[in-house]
Amino acid sequence: MDAFNRAWIISNSKEVIETYSEGITLRQLYYRLVARGMTNDVQHYKRVVASMTEARWNGDVEMEAFVDRERQMYGETKAQERELGDEITNAQEQIQAWMSSYKLDTWSNQPKFVEVWIEKKALQGVFEGPCRAHAVALAPCKGYASLTFLNEAKERFESATGDGKEVVILYFGDYDPSGEDIPRSIKENLVRMGAEVEVVRVALNLELIKSLRLPGVPPKSTDSRTAKWDGARAVELDAVEPKMLERMCRDAIRNHFDEDLHAELLSREEKERQEFRKELKKFVNKKGSA
Numbered sequence: 653m654d655a656f657n658r659a660w661i662i663s664n665s666k667e668v669i670e671t672y673s674e675g676i677t678l679r680q681l682y683y684r685l686v687a688r689g690m691t692n693d694v695q696h697y698k699r700v701v702a703s704m705t706e707a708r709w710n711g712d713v714e715m716e717a718f719v720d721r722e723r724q725m726y727g728e729t730k731a732q733e734r735e736l737g738d739e740i741t742n743a744q745e746q747i748q749a750w751m752s753s754y755k756l757d758t759w760s761n762q763p764k765f766v767e768v769w770i771e772k773k774a775l776q777g778v779f780e781g782p783c784r785a786h787a788v789a790l791a792p793c794k795g796y797a798s799l800t801f802l803n804e805a806k807e808r809f810e811s812a813t814g815d816g817k818e819v820v821i822l823y824f825g826d827y828d829p830s831g832e833d834i835p836r837s838i839k840e841n842l843v844r845m846g847a848e849v850e851v852v853r854v855a856l857n858l859e860l861i862k863s864l865r866l867p868g869v870p871p872k873s874t875d876s877r878t879a880k881w882d883g884a885r886a887v888e889l890d891a892v893e894p895k896m897l898e899r900m901c902r903d904a905i906r907n908h909f910d911e912d913l914h915a916e917l918l919s920r921e922e923k924e925r926q927e928f929r930k931e932l933k934k935f936v937n938k939k940g941s942a
Contacts, residue, residue, distance in 0.1 A: 656690045661703040662712055664688055671894055674777040675719035678704060683890035692869045721773050747936065754928040756921045758787035764820050764908045765812035767805075768901060769793055771825030771834060771889065778894045779824070782901040786909070796834055799841070806847040819849040822904045824897070827856035827868075828886035829877035854904045855897075856889055866891050 668684045669676055676684075682700045686692045707713040759765060768783050770776070773792035783790040793801070809819045821838065825831040832853075839851040861868070868885025871878045889897075 654691065656685075656696060656699070658699070658703045658706070661685065661690075661700055662707050664690075665700075665704065665707070666713065669713065669717045672717075672777070674780070675717065676777075677719060677721060677774040679774055680890045681718075683888045684893075686888075687866055687891040689867070692867065719777065721776060751929050751932055752925070754921070754925040756917055756924070758914070758917070759817075761913050761917050762910055763816075763818060763913075765809070765815075765817040766820045766822065766905060766908050767791055767808075768822045768824070768905070769797075769838070770823075771795065771831055775824075775889060775897070778897050779901055782898050782905065786902070786905045788905055793834070793838075795830070796837055797841075802838070802841050803845060806842055806845045809842070809847045809849055813848050819847070820908050821849060821851045822901070822908075823851055823853050824855050824889060824901070825853070826886065826889050827858070827861060827883065828871050828888075829875045829881040829883070831856070831886075831889075832881070832883070833877055852904070855892070855900055856887055858883070860892075861887050864892065864896070 664685055665681055668681055668688075672680075678701055681704070682697050685700060686696075690696055704713060704718070708715050708717075767789045768779060769791040770779055771793055773794050776790065776792045779790050791797075791801075791805070797805075812819050821835075823835045823838070825834055835851045835853045839849065842849050856866075860866075866887045868887040871881060871883065871886040
């Protein structure tokens with residue numbers, strides 16, 4: 653047994669888990685531990701899985717610390733008893749919320765139409781925050797995007813370009829033969845479908861890998877693109893600290909966002925919200941007296 657035993661894994665895992673507010677996948681944890689020096693191979697990955705299984709059963713790590721983004725529930729079995737008084741209160745709160753709900757689309761007067769695309773669905777939780785804060789769509793590709801996925805994107809982009817906007821995809825993926833090739837594939841296929849789009853690869857790149865001193869491994873020999881890849885060592889996007897990824901995402905979005913135009917939008921929004929409230933009050937009063 654080397655230095656990366658169960659005690660080392662659990663101790664370091666606790667520190668890593670604390671940096672993920674919305675949960676972490678086992679794969680993400682593994683690559684964060686690799687970034688801390690642990691050997692990157694199948695044996696050590698299995699050791700992480702076994703350690704986290706034991707730690708959760710023993711109560712050393714919360715069950716809720718991890719998320720499974722590959723398995724999801726659909727629908728909901730509802731069985732809660734309701735009280736009329738509570739429902740009346742809820743309805744009143746909803747009416748009050750509607751009074752303040754008027755909001756213009758953040759990007760409606762912007763010259764660009766921006767989406768964030770990421771190679772891995774496992775990192776969705778990391779990117780959701782900054783994308784939600786800036787009202788930008790997030791697309792987890794799960795590797796190479798399917799033609800169905802791209803065709804749906806093409807339809808969104810055609811609508812945006814029809815409104816005179818420039819479409820930009822901000823892409824985040826691994827630094828490896830496939831990870832570097834995916835943006836090319838996205839651009840070529842969308843153009844072939846007739847879409848006008850700019851694909852900006854934000855990460856990972858060699859400059860960032862060197863600045864963060866991220867450890868790498870030889871690229872997969874099973875990847876058909878490895879023979880033509882000029883990189884030396886592959887690095888997973890998961891190895892980057894989540895706060896860093898969030899900051900990179902925010903900065904990339906802001907680079908394509910005009911703050912002056914946004915200020916104009918907010919001014920117009922406030923004026924129209926007052927008229928919106930006025931008309932809603934008139935409607936409620938009218939219905940209440942009927």
